[in-house]
Amino acid sequence: MKALLVTIGSLGDLHPFIAIGLALHTQGHDVLLAVPADHADKVHGTGLAAAVILPSFASICSRLEIDAAEAARRVLTQRSFVMESVILPSLANSVAALDALAGDVDVIVGSTFALAAGIVAEKRGLPLVSLNLQPMALLSACDPPVTPELPIMVHAPTGPIGRRWNAGVLTMLRLAIRARYGGAVTRVRAAHGLPPNRTTPLFDPVAAQVATLCCYSPVLAPIQPDAPPGTEAIGFPLFDREHGALAPLDPRLTAFLDRGPAPIVFTLGSFIVHAPGAFYSDAVAAARTLGRRAVLLTGAQDVPDDAGDVMTIGYAPHSQVFGRAAAVVHHGGIGTTGQAMHAGVPQLIVPFFGDQFDNGARIARLGIGATIRPIAFRGEAALAAIRRVVEDTAIAAHAATVGAIVRRESAAERAAERIAAVARGAI
16 A cells, blocks of 8 residues: 655644654555655655655745744734745645655545645545644534634533534634635646535545544544544654654753753744744743753754753754653644653643644643743743642643553554555545
8 A cells, every 4th residue: 555645834744744654654555755845854864755745944935035033923923824825825836746646646644734635635536534633623613722713612512502603603714714715725626627625725624535533632632523524533643853763862961851850841843933032031030930940942053051950952852851851831732732741741831823722721621731821921920830830749640640541542553554444445
């Protein structure tokens, strides 16, 4: 069986696909990952094959005549920026590139935002497995997303009235998205001989879709009754090597971890680090006030540990660091959230955009952490929030319990089995 795995976005989007690709390869299948130009080398470093279907982040910035920091600011402040400035302008070329790769494959596996996957699967009559990376992307009326964009949702509805209200709000949202973006998708479909699109881009199952695998633990978000047929939560397919190949932890970081109590780890993932604001300086101030050591993962140049209590490093595999942390303070990206859950440590989520607000709300609801808005992450408020997740023994105990559950899920292997079953026509 040959599987074509298609993803776009940051490392939080890429890493689950690499994990699943490696599991498919281990089970004896051929795998090709179709990715943005930035990620091809990392995929090759794992031993998997990769092909480029989307320009690099630098190329996109160059086309828009902005730098990386400005691009990050626009993503954070303009709801339509990613769709209108990144996804749709590249869609025609991405579909053409993906179509050229799909001649000998048996199944296509695509992320929610990889619109090209559904178009090519439908054109070639191939089954599509959709990988949903974020709980909020299912847009459930029974378990609605917590986001500033939808403040009127009824959360945790206990009766039919609340669910009907949520369903109505989500219907209006779908209609608005379809009206705004459906035409652009339909034009690309028409160029490949396909009829107009009748579903909502990003949120509705497409014609070729056979199954939806949710790449997060059902502990974080159980599948709801209004999920599309064939939807399953498989757990977090985790991967976090910097260059693809196995490598030891930076010896400076190992030495720092070994010589004192468990630090608080602060990170903004691989994208928001381009526009961190005062996050890291506020983090250091809070950690020192609490008398705690800190590790800052900044995505930038390493800074020597001059004071002895703070280690600043560009990148470190979360799987090797989070388990040695007193707590993890982060942006709420689903990949980082999953790694912290897997490590079984308390979390404080500082959400900036998108699904991060929803992920933070879910972590708080689970009782394994808390959430605080970036505008409040300073001074006494930041200090109180960090103190709570570091010192509350109930949060720590529950996080450890959840971690033990997540570590038993074997998500990548389960995903590979389901994908192979789809290719065989068994699903």
